[in-house]
Amino acid sequence: MVKQRSKRLNALGFLNRRNDLEVYLFERSINSDVVVACIDKFCENxxxxxxxxxxxxxxxxxNMMLEKQQEWLEKGLSLFFLPTYSPELNIIEILWRFIKYNWLGIDAYESWENLVKAVEYIFKHFGEEYIINFA
Incomplete structure (x- = not known):
């Protein structure tokens, strides 16, 4: 019998301290190809x-990310790498913690559909109903 892997919901997001959020949800692993595609899309705006x-x-x-840095710089985007092992300096990590530990209700974990719906609801209403005070 082949053991079926449980589904996984991954998010990649761009967040600033004014609670402006651009987020992408995936039911697959996020690799460099995905990150590059999302950053390319982010650069369009x-x-x-x-x-x-x-x-x-x-x-x-x-290497893929490093090779794109000059192109992104020409579009007005520069990358700043945080020091190693410093998630407390990354504001998107604060968002992920709020979602997981404060905003997702226990009923979100009753089914895959509930989880996806709850996460999508939070992202749709982030900045209005769901706000983080970064002050």
Whole structure:
């Protein structure tokens, strides 16, 4: 008998301290290809020079990511890598903790459908109903 892996919901997001959020949900693993595609999409809407703060995970430091840095810089996006092992400096980590430990109700875990619906609801209403005070 083949053991079936449980489904996994992954999110990749861009967040600033004004609670502006752009998020992408995936039912697959996130690798460098996915991150690059999301950053490329994010660059399409840049209106001014922007700094993207990211951690040093392997998908952020891959050759693919490093090769795209100059192209992104020309579009107005520069990358700032946080020191190793410093999730407390990454505001998106604060968002993930709020979602997991404060905003998702126990009923969200009753089924896959409930989980997806609850997470999508939070993201749709983030900045209005769901707010983080970064002050």
């Amino acid at each position: 840049l209106e001014k020079p922007t700094v993207l703060v990211i951690d040093n995970s392997s998908i952020h430091t891959s």
